[in-house]
Amino acid sequence: MNWTDERVEKLKRLWAEGLSASQIAAQLGGVSRNAVIGKVHRLSLPGRAKAGGSVATTRTAKRTATPPRAQNYAPRVTTRTVARPAGANMLKEEIEIEGIEEIDIAPASNVVVPISRRLALTELTERTCKWPIGDPMKDDFHFCGCESSDNSPYCNYHAKLAYQPIGDRRRSAR
């Protein structure tokens, strides 16, 4: 990949927004984080205030202080729709999911709700939360990206929103 004007502009914009070099590299595609950092230096763009610090982490910590709104945590397991191609037959598994009793997933008021790091698909690792956010058909589609809990594709918070592990599913009375 070469540094076209378009890619350079995107680099400048994302760098100014505070994204890390690796995140920018993933957004641009075809370049490593080293390439991004090298380019930043060659462009004489202002470096980070504190070397080694994580801007994304800092922003997350700052925004986490925002009190969670109760509206976001209403039980919704039984009403959550499952995305699938139009006209596709409902799978047995999905039918069973609709039978799960409602689970109170509202966190206590003192629970810290992780804020999305807004990672792109290519930025996900084995230890980042893979909870999708937004419309996959739109530009701003991203994933939570918070640190995932052990043996889970999601962070602690989103794991509570996701379906329960098969072995732990509680059936409704009906």
Place this chain on the structure above:
DNA sequence: CCCTGATTCGC
């Protein structure tokens, strides 16, 4: 070990 940016230097 995960990650961060900074620097060096062969290409």
Place this chain on the structure above:
DNA sequence: GCGAATCAGG
């Protein structure tokens, strides 16, 4: 100019 390798750090 480019970026992998490396360094120094959280």
